[in-house]
Amino acid sequence: MVNSILEQLLERATPKVDAAEVYFLSSQDTPIQFENNRLKSLQTKAKQGVALRVISNGKLGFASSTDLTRLDDLIEAAIQTAEIADPVEFEFAKNYHHSTPKTSYTFPTTQELVELGQSLIEQVHNYNSEILVNVDFEIETEFIQIATTDDVFAEQSHQILSGSLGGNLVRGEDFLEIYTYDIAGDRPLDSEKLLSDLIQKYQLAEQKATISSGSFPVLFTPRAVAMVLGRLFKTVLSGQAVVQKSSPLSDKLGQTLFDSRLTLLEDPQLGPNACDFDDEGTPTTRKTLIDKGTVQGFYWDRQWAVRGQVEPTGNGFRGGLSRPGPSLANLCMSPGSTSTEDLIASMDEGIIVDQVLGGRSVQPVGGRIFGQFGFGL
Structure with a gap:
């Protein structure tokens, strides 16, 4: 279906413009957020659409849409923006074909990440129950295809799992916020390191420090x-x-x-x-x-x-x-x-x-x- 969309756009746009470039994006984002020791939100957002750039009468036009059923309208919108644009100074990419292999690694499920977040909060509280713990996970997947009228077709996918562990410790009018984070594409998050780094930094900050006046490194x-x-x-x-x-x-x-x-x-x-x-x-x-x-x-x-x-x-x-x-x-x-x-x-x-x-x-x-x-x- 995706290849068909790119092919249709290029086929329909070619008779009307000097050159065209089609960019297809399909993405999904699942953020999981714990705030002040409790699960605050868990949702999944998905997006799919195309962006079209055209060179028409020597001018650059652009239009984008998430409605993949109205391709002719998208082409016309891009041509109309070219009518009021400045002359284009560059060319679209040429003569390039590439497909990046997809990773075979599978991320944890949302339920597994929720359980991991709850476990991290519990372990931080084993060190100090006064810390208000925040945990954030985000699973992002993205699939991209790009094609031009000058013999370009390329595609690649990304998957990223990010995680952060932080805490706020309030004592009187003082507060201490510390956080750690990790990012992974083809491996599990290093949750043990997130936890040990956070606790180590709180341990280092347990005693107030003073410094004399003067020049110091x-x-x-x-x-x-x-x-x-x-x-x-x-x-x-x-x-x-x-x-x-x-x-x-x-x-x-x-x-x-x-x-x-x-x-x-x-x-x-x-x-x-x-x-x-x-x-x-x-x-x-x-x-x-x-x-x-x-x-x-x-x-x-x-x-x-x-x-x-x-x-x-x-x-x-x-x-x-x-x-x-x-x-x-x-x-x-x-x-x-x-x-x-x-x-x-x-x-x-x-x-x-x-x-x-x-x-x-x-x-x-x-x-x-x-x-x-x-x-x-």
Whole structure:
């Protein structure tokens, strides 16, 4: 059925437009949420639809729909938007065929996850019954197909199981919120590590600490580095930001601007968010963006690559059935030579940052659109 929809759209659109690109998405999302020690919600949301981009009279049109019975209306809507659009500067992907094998791993059932959540709450309370425990699981599955009038057909599927365990401990006017998380694509969640990490952090925080006035070292753990620097570099290394001159690195290609120990790269084959091609049908590649402090390159979708007079790098991604835009699949920082434990041991007095307020919005839990940050020390 899915192939038929793509074929029908391309067949019907071809006589009316210069070129066409069809993007099909079928997804299912099941969040399970425990809040303050109790199951709060369990639901399943499913979505299926197509997004159509056309080049008509040299202009780009776009339309999307979840109604797969009105394909002609979708084509007409895309053509109408092209009439009022600016001239298009890029071409759709060409001559690419690929099918990513599906994983054979089966996730736990919702009932099993509910029971796991209840068990985690009980085990946290065995340590301290005053902690208000929050547990979140989310099962996401996604199937994507893309085809163009220039001989492109590609398909891939993703499945992601994310889990977070957190707690709030209130004493007088003080409160302490701690959380841990894990993400899996072809394995069970490491619930034992979630539990042990959470309890260990509460144990470390049992005694209030003070620090003298003065200058002291501040250590950001790998997770905190991802939270603080991940979104920053995602912004300044975007080809769109470079062309628009909104990135401070726009004219710094080849210059050494950072510490020689800093290397940033994107590896689209890493982890549960791995992808062989982007949402425009462009193959993804492993690329070094900053090498030992030197700016080596940026990431591009097809539209901004033309404007930047470079080749697209396979970084055109969508949020649902939206238009594609430049984004990263897996941003990684190469590890240093000293472990986190040794860095902590080297500090006589200082501050360790492991979480930041608002940081959970950029943690890599669920959703390819946000990418994944794999920073390490």
